[in-house]
Amino acid sequence: MQKFPLVSVICISYNHQDYIVSALNSVLNQSYPNIELIITDDCSNDSSQQVIKDWLINHPDVLFIPNEVNLGNTKTFNNAAKKARGEYFVDLAADDVLLKDCIKRQVETFTNSKFKKLGLVYGNIELFDENDKFISIYYNGKEKPESGDIYEMVISRSTKICSIASMVKKEVFETVGFYDENLAYEDLDLWVRASRLYNFEYIPEVLAKKRELPNSLSAHFLKRNNEKSKHLHQSTLTIFEKIIVLNKTKREHKAILKRMTFEMHKFIYSRNFRSVLKLLLLAIKAKKKTYF
Template sequence: MQNFPLVSVICLAYNHEAYVVEALESVLNQSYPNIELLIADDCSSDASVTVIENWLQHHPTILFFSNKKNLGNTKTFNTVAKHAKGDYIIDLAADDVLLPDCVSRQITAFQNSKYPNLGIVYGNLIQIDEAGSYLNDYYTAEDTPESGNIYKMVIGRTTKICSVSSMVKKTVFETIGYYDENLAYEDLDLWIRASRVFDFEYIPEILVKKRELPTSLSAHFTKKNSKKSKRLNQSTYQILKKAFELNRTKEEHKALLGRIRFELYKFITSRNFVLTGKLLLLEMKVRWKSIM
């Protein structure tokens, strides 16, 4: 369909039995008419698979991938993405909810953009609790989400990208590669690599509801002596090393120093002292490049 390009929504579930149906229904309830839904469960230990299979009895044409062992988000997404036929891709966690006009607004942004090299659009969201009650908006009046060439702002943390409300043009993945399967989380690495090559555009609208749970990744970065925090922070270190290699100017190295200082706090708080030492060495290299 020329005016309605196909959009692939990849919904990833892991122990989301209480929320997955709401997430799936939010995809079917989109005002946009041309959507392909693909579902994956990453070997949940709860009843997520049963809940999904029961829901699929009413939607038998939808593809469902059920991992026999836990592979992690990055590898699971990449596996499913190979089956996606859409020109645009949304990575939807099974505890989040797309608002009815989310996809329409994102496609309109792509089609009407002033940026010829646009690769990713993203909007605002509201954060909700386990029961679905409102907590806060992701972006407030004090925030200034950026559009265009935002590489330096991403690596320097002078802007933050709302990954949950984003849509990615498939050619972005085809150009820079899909998620790095060696990482414990994917969004920062994707934003850095993508913004080096493509423009971004912010949509000043609420597009998604993001559920904040005790099991959310963001709650684990600063946990003391935690294996999970160690893996997350190790991934951050690898991402920052990549950014160092991608940088081209002194100004970009100076921007990266701001990000490194921010991440150092997490490393120290979680008592990942070996990683802290490695990050301090990287900071020295970046600082040297920023003045030479």
């Protein structure tokens, strides 16, 4: 491996006119010297594309891919990833920020890891609001982010992975497949499929800042009688179906039952009763597998 392997940062913008410049500058300000930045805008209906074009005047070597129609995060990332040349990928939302040494620490961890089949590294993050005001630390001491074979941690939701502070080896995408374009959100599905085959390593440092906005994707999980909420819940059900197939032990089936209980509360709160029924049927299927 070369001394400074190329890292591809794919920055996806959708109605991020107020934040995109901070995200892009955080990539340029990295202490790591070998970075390829690819910007893609998912047909924003605000001024995001113009803000990006203005920024590109001083950075003409950066690739910009504007979508003519809204494709969603999964398709938008996959299209950009096909053009990426890096050995490692970072998926950066345009309202988030990488701290100066983020990529340096991630590459160092890959280089010096004791794990032979390391596919992903992840760190801690700060949560902040639309006014750049600090909210909290993601891993605040109660959680126990793990390293190594963390498949059970991923499926049980005992500790969530910070996607914004993650770096994924390109080989992982090539082996397990890129983001599932049928899903409304991408990270959990990739973590599940990747952690079944690869080791992950946690970096106990704050590496990035994630912006919490009222219209963030996570806020839609609990919205009532909402089509976007229903799509999110259907995606969760699809991921659960995959997990049941990937599980190998009774312990793992018990772990996914724990996560199903957590998701059930969200389904009920959002009054998505069709998804509640589907989840109950999946839970019965998983429960049966704990007996044999």
